[in-house]
Amino acid sequence: MLAPYACRPEDTRGRLYPEDESAFRSCFQRDRDRIIHSSAFRRLMHKTQVFVVHEGDNFRTRLTHSIEVAQVARTVAGALGLNEELTEAVALAHDLGHTPFGHTGEDALAALMAPYGGFDHNAQAIRIVTRLERHYAGFDGLNLTWETLEGIAKHNGPVGGELPYALAEYNARHDLELSTHASAEAQVAALADDIAYNNHDLHDGLRAGLFTEADIAALPIVGACYAEVDAAHPGLDPKRRRHEALRRVFGVMVGDVIAQAQAVLAETRPDSPADVRHMGRPVIRFSDALWADLKQIRAFLFARMYRAPSVMKVRAEVTKVVEGLFPLYLKRTELLPEKWREDVAAAPGETALARIVADYIAGMTDRFALQEHARLLGGSG
Known part of the structure; x- marks a missing residue:
């Protein structure tokens, strides 16, 4: 049973290119499935969050992170009577626009693209799902529903001021x-x-040894969760102890979002998705205490x-990779x-060329970017 403020497939604003809908899957299910089957989603396997891909096999990648986000998002959506399929679609797509090397790669590419309209990973995700994925006979992109595209574009809140180039370009066609x-x-996906x-x-x-359990014992939430595990399981194996404590941290955050959202929704009583969109504030949020x-x-x-010396050293190295590849591709x-090259031949001017180069570099995995830098510029790959 969906809440009155949930998005319903039968009320979708549709797709930019009309299609016959499936007899077996809702429109939001199809969006989710198209995202999962996209090339960009598969590449997330070799794009890392903080650590570069060669630093270890057990650190999170953008792919494992996206799956974890989707799992949390479905849990919260289900508890609030929201559409789980739409929530999952937005959650799985939210990082499609990320560059290699995490936020370090994005920072480097954004600086290089400043003269050409800038670079933003949310806007790039829209560019990917509306243009760069080229598998379908009738259209470029994935032809996702309006609701999924809206969620990708503004799950972190309204987007105002000067829009990122990629987002402005699509929004001019499809408001x-x-x-x-x-x-x-979409708000649930953001909190997830x-x-x-x-x-x-x-x-x-x-796991990386950047800090220890003793270092985080004084942190709010974390210290209490470790104490709870120690009281329930004295002398527990250190790896099990860590897992038990951090899963409790997870549970505290999920429980807080659900409780806070239920309170906000009970107070504001939205009767439709439109009421949520025009509320003037998020309906899905952490409590003030937990946020602090x-x-x-x-x-x-x-x-x-994020600013550990070992991480900063790698950040400097991979920044040079992006800074080396971008002007090289622009020139050659x-x-x-x-x-x-076919896109370049049809590109009208320097900005269009820069966007194509940015698209290419942003789509690279960590490994491929390092290999290409080594092959073309003699860097260590």
């Missing part, structure tokens, strides 16, 4: 109403992203993980694969 909030389903990375960055940081705790955890992770387009 995603960027000034409003997204559906409750926060929950997943807050939890797994603690786990990956511990999470800010302390994020500050710790920023100092001890014959180095691009044939299908990309």
Whole structure:
């Protein structure tokens, strides 16, 4: 049973290119399936979150992260009476636009693209699902429903001011109403992203030896979860102890989002998805108390993980990879694969060429970017 504020397949605003719908799958199921079968989704397997792919097989990749986000998102959506299929579609697609080397690669590419309209991974995800995936006979992209595209574009909130080039380009053809909030389903996907990375960055940081359990014992939520495990299972094997504590951290965040959302929805009583979009504030959020705790955890992770000397050293190295490849491809387009050279031949001007080069580099996996840099520029790949 869906809540009145949930998105219903039968009420979809449809696809840019009309299609006959399936007799067996809802339109949002089909969106989810198209995302899973896309080339960009498969490439997430070799794009990492914080650590570069060769640093270890057990760290999260963009793919495992996206799957974890989708799992959390479905749980929260189900508890709130939302459409789980739409929620999952947005969750699985939310990182499709990420470059190799995580946010480091995005920062480098954004700086290089500043003269050409900039680069933003959410906007790039829209470009991928509406243009760069080229498998279907009748259209470029995946021809996703309006609701899924809206969720990808603005799951983090309304998008205002000067729009990223890729988002502005598509929105001019297909208005995603960027000034409003997204559906409750997309808002759930955004919070599920926060929950997943807050939890797994603690786990990956511990695994990498950037900090220890003793270092995080004083952190809010985390310390209490470790104490709870120690009380219930004294002398537990260290790996099991870590797992038991961090799964409790996970549970605290999920439980808080559900409880807070239920309170907001009970207070505001939206009767439709449109009411949610025009509420003027998110309906899916952490409580103020938990958000304050999470800010302390994020500050710790920023100092001890994202800015750790070993991580910063790799950040500098991979920044040079992106900074080397971008101007090289701009100058020597014959180095691009044939299908990309065909796009270059049809590109009207320098900005269009830069966007094609950015598309190509953004689609690279960590491994391929390192290999291409080594092959073309003699860097260490």
